[in-house]
Amino acid sequence: MVHIGVLGAGTWGTALARMLANTGNQVTVWSAIESEIRDLAAGKAHPNLPGAEIPESIRFTTEISEACAEKEMILFAVPSPYVRETTRRAAPYIAQKQILVDAAKGMESGTLFTMTQVIQDELCRENPAKTVRLVALSGPTHAEEVARDMPTTIVSASGDPAAAKAVQDTFMNTCMRVYTNPDIRGVELCGAVKNIIALAAGMSRGLGYGDNTKAAIITRGLAEITRLGCAVGCQEQTFTGLAGIGDLIVTATSVHSRNNRCGELIGQGMPPRKAIEKIGMVVEGINAIPAVRKLSELYGIEMPIVEAVDSIVNGGVAPEAAVEELMGRGKKGERGL
Ligand SMILES: NC(=O)c1ccc[n+]([C@@H]2O[C@H](COP(=O)([O-])OP(=O)(O)OC[C@H]3O[C@@H](n4cnc5c(N)ncnc54)[C@H](O)[C@@H]3O)[C@@H](O)[C@H]2O)c1
Numbered sequence: 001m002v003h004i005g006v007l008g009a010g011t012w013g014t015a016l017a018r019m020l021a022n023t024g025n026q027v028t029v030w031s032a033i034e035s036e037i038r039d040l041a042a043g044k045a046h047p048n049l050p051g052a053e054i055p056e057s058i059r060f061t062t063e064i065s066e067a068c069a070e071k072e073m074i075l076f077a078v079p080s081p082y083v084r085e086t087t088r089r090a091a092p093y094i095a096q097k098q099i100l101v102d103a104a105k106g107m108e109s110g111t112l113f114t115m116t117q118v119i120q121d122e123l124c125r126e127n128p129a130k131t132v133r134l135v136a137l138s139g140p141t142h143a144e145e146v147a148r149d150m151p152t153t154i155v156s157a158s159g160d161p162a163a164a165k166a167v168q169d170t171f172m173n174t175c176m177r178v179y180t181n182p183d184i185r186g187v188e189l190c191g192a193v194k195n196i197i198a199l200a201a202g203m204s205r206g207l208g209y210g211d212n213t214k215a216a217i218i219t220r221g222l223a224e225i226t227r228l229g230c231a232v233g234c235q236e237q238t239f240t241g242l243a244g245i246g247d248l249i250v251t252a253t254s255v256h257s258r259n260n261r262c263g264e265l266i267g268q269g270m271p272p273r274k275a276i277e278k279i280g281m282v283v284e285g286i287n288a289i290p291a292v293r294k295l296s297e298l299y300g301i302e303m304p305i306v307e308a309v310d311s312i313v314n315g316g317v318a319p320e321a322a323v324e325e326l327m328g329r330g331k332k333g334e335r336g337l
Pocket of ligand 1: 008009013033036105142284
């Protein structure tokens with residue numbers, strides 16, 4: 001039995017907490033939102049996870065210290081814009097050498113840090129001597145399906161092989177198969193950029209386009225992610241694995257994806273700000289655009305799909321015009337890779 005603190009009681013945090021408790025671990029869930037903790041503790045159900053029962057053994061708390069102290073692992077499951085603030089609140093209670101697992105997918109626009117880099121950075125501010133063991137957990141995983149015990153695969157990525165293995169051992173069960181990968185930055189980059197490609201796939205559906213366009217977006221989207229990842233020193237194989245093409249397929253094709261649904265509304269003609277409002281939850285692809293654009297410019301990497309999504313979301317370009325530009329732009333495609 002492992003003692004695990006889960007920070008964030010949203011869809012993903014709750015689905016993972018349920019799975020970890022059902023497989024015999026002692027789980028404590030914290031949220032910054034008091035009403036959320038009260039409702040989960042009383043109702044044993046999450047509004048976005050219909051039919052999933054919350055095990056009695058899970059402890060719910062609004063005291064972040066309770067979710068961090070004496071835990072072998074702490075899982076960060078808040079959306080990316082809250083990872084820094086959550087780390088700041090948790091920092092005084094995080095112990096030396098504790099395993100910190102990030103499940104949020106995103107990139108910070110000011111620093112261009114991935115989420116484990118944000119956690120590390122914030123902890124260093126609190127105590128430069130503190131060392132922790134960082135793991136990124138990422139892959140083709142919709143909370144709605146994990147909460148219904150559907151067979152799922154995921155990647156435990158860390159530069160610390162023992163930490164990656166400890167997370168693999170803890171999260172592995174008959175419904176979830178966990179693979180390890182030492183390329184933590186590559187895995188995190190995939191998780192951040194694929195949400196922008198999913199926005200594009202949703203826009204394409206909203207415009208009324210079909211499977212040809214979707215396949216093109218997924219394949220060429222992967223080429224963009226791979227180009228950027230290799231330029232910043234990640235391993236090419238990461239991009240053809242579960243955290244790369246695996247996650248891209250699930251996000252770009254599934255009805256569960258908020259990015260995909262948000263893109264669809266924009267493709268149908270809804271102004272981007274209204275579409276984000278209508279989704280009503282954090283749309284990570286939208287948040288990731290500034291950082292990914294800056295990183296690609298810094299390394300001189302061509303990312304035409306990401307650029308097109310940016311022009312639609314932030315530049316006021318109509319989706320139809322962006323597609324026309326994408327189809328006819330620049331030099332002709334080569335080799336079809
Ligand atoms: N939902 C999924 O299927 C899934 C799967 C894999 C990864 N992820 C990633 O996990 C992260 C969380 O996604 P989610 O689907 O659970 O989101 P969500 O919108 O369901 O969760 C939001 C939660 O964030 C927390 N929160 C809100 N405001 C906060 C604040 N100011 N400070 C701290 N915490 C606050 C609350 O607990 C809230 O419930 C995202 O980065 C997402 O990309 C989600």
